[in-house]
Amino acid sequence: MSTSQTAVHRGIVKQVLSGDAVVIRGQPKGGPPPEKTICFSNITAPRMARRPNPAQDNVETKDEPFAWEAREYLRKKLIGKDVAFVIEYTVPGTGREYGCVYLGKDTSGENITEALVSEGLVEVRRGGIRADDPGQQQLIQLEDVAKSAGKGKWNTEEAAKHIRNVKWTVENPRNFVDSHHNKPIDAVIEHVRDGCTVRAFLLPSFDYVTIMLSGIKCPMFKQDDSGKQVPETFTEEAKYFTEVRLLQRDVQIILEGVSNQNLLGTVIHPNGNIAELLLREGFARCVDWSMGVVTQGADKLRAAEKIAKEKKARVWKDYSPSGPTVDIKDKAFTGKVVEVVNGDALVVKTADNKFKKVFLASVRPPRNTTPADSTESSPSKGRGRPLYDVPYMFEAREFLRKKLIGKKVNVQVDYIQPANNNFPEKNCCTVTISGINVGEALVGKGLASVVRYRQEDDQRSEHYDELLAAEARAQKKGVGMHSKKDAPTHKVADVSGDPNKCKQFLPFLQRAGKSEAIVEFVASGSRLRLYLPRETCLMTFLISGIECPRGARPLPGGQMTTSEPYGDEALQFTKEMCLQREVEVRVETMDKGGNFIGWLFVENTNLSVALVEEGLAKVHFTAERSNYFKQLQIAEENARRNKLNLWKDYKEAPETEEVVEDTTERNVSYKSIVVTEVTDDLKFFxxxxxxxxxxxxxxxxxxxxxxxxxxxxxxxxxxxxxxxxxxxxxxxxxxxxxxxxxxxxxxxxxxxxxxxxxxxxxxxxxxxxxxxQTLAPQATEYCLACVTLPPDEDFKADGVDAFYDGVANRQLSMNVEYKSGGLEYVSLTYLDSKDDVAQKLISSGFLLAEKRREKRLAKLVSDYMKAQEKAKSSRENMWRYGDFTDDDAKEFGYSR
CATH class of the missing domain: 2.30.30.140 (SH3 type barrels.)
Structure with a gap:
């Protein structure tokens, strides 16, 4: 042995090798910090288990009793802590250094050797103890105390319980991952191979596993032609970053997947997810192939990577966006869906009445898998109709149509796909309704797939990982395009422009009365293309009873015709009201060109009446024979009076006193009735x-x-x-x-x-x-004659309530006074008092009298007007603030 060295060194404990050896990292000076392995002098710790090494003897050894406890005692006390150490001697040949370690920044701190001996976790090597060294003699005394107390390894009765059963290999990785059900497992990191790969002991089972961090990839060591491991740029830095935070730290691991017998998982340190930290600092990139298994926080990983990209940190030092950036003011908006284009695009009407076509980000609609040179005949002969011919495209369109048409949605623009190959620029967006991602729902139903990108392509949905997860679920369930069953087919008969086919369908459609249909296309305000699901046919449908201007339309030569006045407005009105909505049609006849003619209803609204009411169509003389002529006349009168659109420049003829020759007497034929229901517009059953x-x-x-x-x-x-x-x-x-x-x-x-x-x-x-069903419906709808509700909403509600209180479930006498719009207008009287119900309500200030010119109603109208004057003078209810008809007389049907 060499002579004793008394210099004091400082550092931070990086790793505990065993109960008597540690690795200490020194202070960095421009490069990677130097490391030194220190063995504790004068003690021997129990040897820890060793896994088989095929390169050596391939023999597995077991723990000596309390070997793990000794290692753990040091790990929990020293890892990451500042220590001072003195090197006492160095073994010649091996260069192994022995010394004493103190907790803290100088030798006044706790002596770790003495602490180990006191806990009975190590044995003092008494052969090397010098009698004249009080420090070494202290170790003997501490060991004697530990022995007498039966502490640690000196408790021989407990020795067998302190030997680990280490499982060095995982036999079936897939079953092993599934058995842990994505729940956090306590673990200790034993080795850091590179920035995104670690080895760990799972506790308390002592399974030794290699974990690749899910969703990310760090720069790694590559093998060159000579077989030497060469690090990529930032490999060493990424490894050091992970090592100083995780090596021999208590962590939790969530096992999430398997890749080539390697386990994929998330390592969670008390200070956070290491993968997220690596991404934020630019030491890693997100990878799609393993991002799909991330069970929590995938969006945080993407966000962390985005921060590193913006800072151009480390691996992103040469980063530049792969597509145009989205202007922040156009990033998000809301609107109403007015059209679904195939299975991946929508037309949205915004609050400022603009129409925007948006595509579902990172979503690919169903495609025709039949080769272009295939000899198989298309289900729809003649011109191609992808909506019905491409498997699942119709189902995808229908899913979106039923969920979205006419509904308000939130749109978040994720990226802009530049124009290329004659395709225009696309705004690719995430569309949500009631918090549900429409693209994710579509993919989850197996009605669309997810676009796969190059790793460096960041032009993708901000919810890309959720889309991948939804696709994985759809594939697992075998739904939609992923089903092993034959795809549904739609054999659609197109009878548009074919008079012979139309003649075959006409009698059936006429007998059917109202038929359900879906509006597939709107050519003009009164010309539509319909799909009838029950009959599985396409037809061109012309609206009856009106004369509607036509908008601009293409000619065979590619030129466009000029729009008739208000033709484009009529087209837009019909599109917003009908396009891709479920409607009811009543076919009356057909023309020579193979187009059906009839009436179309959208939620009980007659489209012909609606167009006329907006001043976008005029009543055609053919409507006189229909049941809707009166409604059309009233609608046209209202549009003309309000000078709407086609009637913008209409001038009324000078008013002349019109003498109505009405020699008929008022017909009085009372019927006893019971009022069963009153509606909010003064109608009743x-x-x-x-x-x-x-x-x-x-x-x-x-x-x-x-x-x-x-x-x-x-x-x-x-x-x-x-x-x-x-x-x-x-x-x-x-x-x-x-x-x-x-x-x-x-x-x-x-x-x-x-x-x-x-x-x-x-x-x-x-x-x-x-x-x-033989007895006709017993409740008939009527309306009170010669009266109207006040314009104020509160007074209107009071009028309806008063009428309900006066007539509901009471037996009354009813006389029909006139008809309008197919509805009978009646007067009511009480059986006992013979009082007129409407007259009492008018005199009480709940209803207004309506002045009518029919001579036979003159007496009734006169009585109602007198009752109204009485209510005015008495300031009854609606009149309590005075006469409000002076400025608005015309609005309420009065003339001065």
Whole structure:
């Protein structure tokens, strides 16, 4: 041995090799900090287990008792701590250095050798103890005390319990990962191979595992042609970064996946996720192949990488964005979806009435897998229709259409794809509705795939990892495009422009009455292309009863025709109202060109009436023969009066006193009725008293039938306009009802015998036996004649409430005064007092009198006007603040 050295050195403990040896890292001076292995003088620790080494003897050894406890005692006390140490001697030949280590920055701190001896974790080598050295004699005394107390290894009875059963290999990595269910496992990091690969003992099982950090990759050591390990740029720095934070630290590991028998996982230190820290400092990159298994915080990893890119830190020192940047003011917006383009693009109308086409970021719609030179015939002969021919494209479009059309969505622009190969620039976005990522939902249903990118391409969805996870779930479930079953086919008959085919379909469509359809395309305000799901056919449909201007349209030569005045506005109005919505059509006839003609309804709104009401169409003379002529006339009068669009320059003819020759007398024919329901617009439903016994008998028989043959819940499939049996929520009894709207499991019904509406579920509906459909609906809708509600919302509500209180569930006398828009306007009187209901409400200041010119109604109108003057003078209800009709007389139907 060499002579004793008394110089005091300082450093930080990097690693504990055993119970009597540590690695100490010195202070760095421009380069990597120097390291020194120090063995403790005069003691021997129990030897730790050694794994088989094929390069040597390939023999596995076991722990000596308390070897792990001695190592752990030092690890918990020293790792990462400042220490002072004195090298006492160096062994010639091996160069191994022995000395004494003190906790702290000088030798006044705790003597680690003495601490180990006191705990009974090591044995003093008494052969080398000098009698004249009080420090060494102190070790003998401490050991004697530990022996007498039976501490540590001197407790021979407990020795067998302090030998680890180390499992050096994992037989089935996949099952091993699955058995831990993505739950955090306590572990100690034993070795850092590189910045993103570590070896660790899992506790308390002592499984020895190699973990590759999920979702990232650091610069690594590569083998050159001569077999030498050569580090990539920043390899050493990345390894050092991980080493000083994790080596021999208590951590938690989440096992997440397997790659080529290597375990993938996340290592969580008390100060955070090491992968996130590596990314933030520019020591690592995100990798897609393992990002998909990250169970928590994948978005944080991407965000950390983004920070490093912006700072151009280390591996990103030469970074430049792979595409154009998105202007912050255009980064996010909200709007209403007006069109779904195939399975990956939407047209959104923004708050400032602009239309933006956006593509779902990193999502690829279904594609035709049939080779271009394939001899297989397309399901749709003639011109190609990808929507119906490409497998799952129709299902993808329908999924988005049903979820989004007409709904408000939030749009976040992720990246802009530049124009190339004659394709225009694309705004690629994340679209969400009620917090749900539309692209992720589409991919999760197996109706789209996720785009794969080059590693350096950062032009991708900010939720790319969620998309990959959704695709993995879809593949595991085997849904949509990932199903092993044959893809659904759509054999669609296109009868557009084919008079012969149209003639075959016409009788069937005429007999069907209203047919359900989806608007696939809008060519002009009154010309649409429809898909009828039940008949699986495409048709061109022309709107009846109106004359609508046409917008600009392409000609065969590629030129465009000029738009007729307000043609483009009519086109846009119809598109917003109808495009890709479920509608009902009533086909009346067809023209010579193979186009069907009829009426189209969107949620019970007649499109012809709506266009006329907006001044975007005029009533055509052919409408006189229809049931909607009166509605069209009223709509046109309103548009003309308000000078809307086509009527912008309309000038009314000079007013002349019109003498209405009305020699007819007021027809008085009272019927006894019971009012069963009142609506918010002063309309009401009533039953004829004479039909009461018949209705009661029918209801009793219906309930007996339902009780004797209870329907199977959910067996009935509701369809709009069907008549069914419905269980009323208030009394749990069955009634006849008409289905007005179906929205998933929620169904809106009208109880046809009482006039009230209710939203119920499919489980409360049943098929109505034919024997109960012979009696006509007993509740008829009426409206009070010669009166109107006040314009103020509060007064209007008061008027409706007063009317309801006066007539609900009471027997009254009713006389029909006139008809308008298919609705009968009536007067009501009480049976006992013979008082006119409307007159009493007017005189109480709840309703306004409506001045009408029919001579036969003159007496009735006069009585109502007198009642109104009385209410004014008495300041009743709506008149309590004075006469408000002076400035707005025309608005309420008065002329001065």
């Amino acid at each position: 009533a039953q004829l008293v004479d039909n009461g016994p018949q209705l009661e008998k029918l209801m009793e028989q219906l309930r007996q039938d339902m009780e004797a043959n209870p329907p199977l819940p959910g067996a009935y499939t509701p369809k709009r306009n069907d008549t069914c049996a419905a269980k009323f929520s208030q009394d749990n009894e069955w009634y006849r009802a008409k289905i007005e709207k179906v929205d998933g499991s929620k169904v809106t019904v009208l109880y046809v015998d009482y006039g009230n509406r209710e939203q119920t579920t499919t489980t409360c509906l049943a098929t109505l036996p034919a024997s109960f």
